[in-house]
Amino acid sequence: MLHSVLRRLDVFSILSFLLPLCIYLLTLAPSVTFFDSGEFITAISCLGSSHSPGYPLFINYAKPFTWLPFGSVAFRVNFATAISGALACYGAYLLSFWMLHSDGETGEAAVDPLLSRIAALAAALTLACSPRLWLQSNHDKPYPLVAFLVAIVLYLILRWRASYRAGAERPSYIYAAAFLSGLGTGAHQTIILMIPAYAFLILSMNWRIVFRIRDFIVALIFGVLGFAINLHLPIRASRLPLLNWGNPQTQDQFLWHFLRKGYPTERVERDLSLFWQQLNAFSVPYEFTLTGFLLMIIGMMAIFQRQKAEVIAYFLALFCFLLVIAGYFNTPLETIFLTEEFFTPLYLFSAVFVGIGIFFSSSKLLNFAVSRKLSQLPVKAVLIMIIFALPGSVCALNYVKNDQHLNYVAYDYASNVLRSAPREAVLYTWGDSGAFPLWYIQGVEKMREDLDLVHTPHLVFDWYLDEFPQLFKNSYLRRIPLESQSPENVLLVAVAEQYPRRPVLIDFSTRYSVPFGGYRLLQRGITYQ
Structure with a gap:
């Protein structure tokens, strides 16, 4: 047989x-x-x-x-x-x-x-x-x-x-x-x-x-x-x-x-x-x-x-x-x-x-x-x-x-971003490449779970705000029509709300995508506070 x-x-x-x-x-x-x-x-x-x-x-x-x-x-x-x-x-x-x-x-x-x-x-x-x-x-x-x-x-x-x-x-x-x-x-x-x-x-x-x-x-x-x-x-x-x-x-x-x-x-x-x-x-x-x-x-x-x-x-x-x-x-x-x-x-x-x-x-x-x-x-x-x-x-x-067998660039980037962040900080990201490696490192490999990683383009969706009840449960963003807002404007509102209470960080893409008038940005590792 x-x-x-x-x-x-x-x-x-x-x-x-x-x-x-x-x-x-x-x-x-x-x-x-x-x-x-x-x-x-x-x-x-x-x-x-x-x-x-x-x-x-x-x-x-x-x-x-x-x-x-x-x-x-x-x-x-x-x-x-x-x-x-x-x-x-x-x-x-x-x-x-x-x-x-x-x-x-x-x-x-x-x-x-x-x-x-x-x-x-x-x-x-x-x-x-x-x-x-x-x-x-x-x-x-x-x-x-x-x-x-x-x-x-x-x-x-x-x-x-x-x-x-x-x-x-x-x-x-x-x-x-x-x-x-x-x-x-x-x-x-x-x-x-x-x-x-x-x-x-x-x-x-x-x-x-x-x-x-x-x-x-x-x-x-x-x-x-x-x-x-x-x-x-x-x-x-x-x-x-x-x-x-x-x-x-x-x-x-x-x-x-x-x-x-x-x-x-x-x-x-x-x-x-x-x-x-x-x-x-x-x-x-x-x-x-x-x-x-x-x-x-x-x-x-x-x-x-x-x-x-x-x-x-x-x-x-x-x-x-x-x-x-x-x-x-x-x-x-x-x-x-x-x-x-x-x-x-x-x-x-x-x-x-x-x-x-x-x-x-x-x-x-x-x-x-x-x-x-x-x-x-x-x-x-x-x-x-x-x-x-x-x-x-x-x-x-x-x-x-x-040939990707030595490609640790995204892993190293995400690890260094998380390691350099102060405790209990809120980090706002912009592009997919700047955000998604962080999601994996924190969510799957359990590194720096004290941080809140917020993806700025998603701030215009109610379902996304629901993912962060501590940040946005009583936010002003809940009282405005988000679908008519731009991610840049919503980000500025969110930063203004979090700034007095927690360390607020933005990644490299956000730094050069959104004008932060009235704020002085300090480089912290490869992010900005």
């Missing part, structure tokens, strides 16, 4: 997970980093709610990793993200191999199944070493998990298409895909942008499927069951966890949180230059090099006659992502970089076609060598080196800038 199991194991699929995981572990951040890191880790540690839309799936996925018996909590959460990144690479392998190996109209993939596995592995490794996924897999980010879910949903739909084509349809594949799509909204809502591509892959088999009301209702039920992961937000909010962003206990607050209504809306006048920059947030040549981009085009052209639907689904997904992220969001130039990570599922889909392009290019080279009656062993050895030249070069290009 064991021999039978071992024979069925696909060594290349295992390598498509293990090799990326090894790369990520070599470059994994050892502790908290800047931007959202400290906030995510704190929310995961207390099973709370992070910034909108809350990310309940990512929080519940990473929580068991905090129980591991090694490393800090931050390292364990980073390890969880590395696992999800490696799973995304496995998803790319799975899709590449399926699209190459399952087609019955041509025998090319069946002639040399080993070559199709090697090409699929090269696709997985190319994705693993791409700058976007690699950066996200080095520290706590939900996007690799989203990409993995998208890959599995695509795989299930392709399996359903194969069963339908064979006359033995299995609707259970669609039900499972609907469940995972609903579940994926708890990792990031961009998974919704894949729905038109999913629908096209289904309806392109037979458009009359749209009239199968029973199957539609069952799939909808499974989707709603997956979406139920978002009930984590009000359920955990009722327990008042350490990090309870938005306090989504009520229906109104849940919708405010889930629909991201707390983010400021800035009207941007868009010209062609800005629109081009917004579109360039998605760039296959940047992720996979120009060679990878050309191989992707080759892969699409090679299978278009036999698998039109898959190629069209890719471009439909790309159109939906660009329409919403570049078109609807209309992101200002200085924050376009924040939208780049939303395209991670599309990069996985792109890597699949890169793998297909590698396979067909390699097949042509191999057939040429056979026609010339060249010695097979050296030809295959050279061919393998050529195949893995792409992931190798992508890895070499991105290794140094994605």
